[in-house]
Amino acid sequence: MSIAVRIPTPLQKLTGDQGEIQLDGEKLSEIIDGLEKEYPGIKDRLCEESGKLRRFVNIYVNEEDVRFLDGLDTPVKDGDEVSIVPAIAGGAA
Numbered sequence: 186m187s188i189a190v191r192i193p194t195p196l197q198k199l200t201g202d203q204g205e206i207q208l209d210g211e212k213l214s215e216i217i218d219g220l221e222k223e224y225p226g227i228k229d230r231l232c233e234e235s236g237k238l239r240r241f242v243n244i245y246v247n248e249e250d251v252r253f254l255d256g257l258d259t260p261v262k263d264g265d266e267v268s269i270v271p272a273i274a275g276g277a278a
C-alpha cells in the first residue's frame with residue numbers, strides 16, 4: 186500500500202529536499218508516524234505535544250480537509266494523496 190505525501194517547501198529541508206514521499210499506512214496518524222520515523226523532527230512541525238494537528242497546519246487527503254473528516258484517524262488507502270499545507274497569514278493593510 187503506497188500513499189503519496191506532498192511536502193511543502195518550508196518542510197523539505199527536513200526531508201532532504203524531497204517534495205513527495207511514498208509511505209504506507211491505513212490511517213493519517215500512521216502516515217505522520219512514518220514521516221517521523223524517516224525524517225525525525227517533522228512531526229513536531231505538524232502536531233502539538235498533545236498529538237493534535239497544529240492550528241496552522243492543514244492536511245488534505247485527496248483534496249479533502251481532514252478536519253472535516255476524521256482528523257488523524259482519517260483512513261487512507263493505496264493510491265491516496267496526502268497534502269500538507271501550512272497556513273499563510275499576513276498581507277498589506
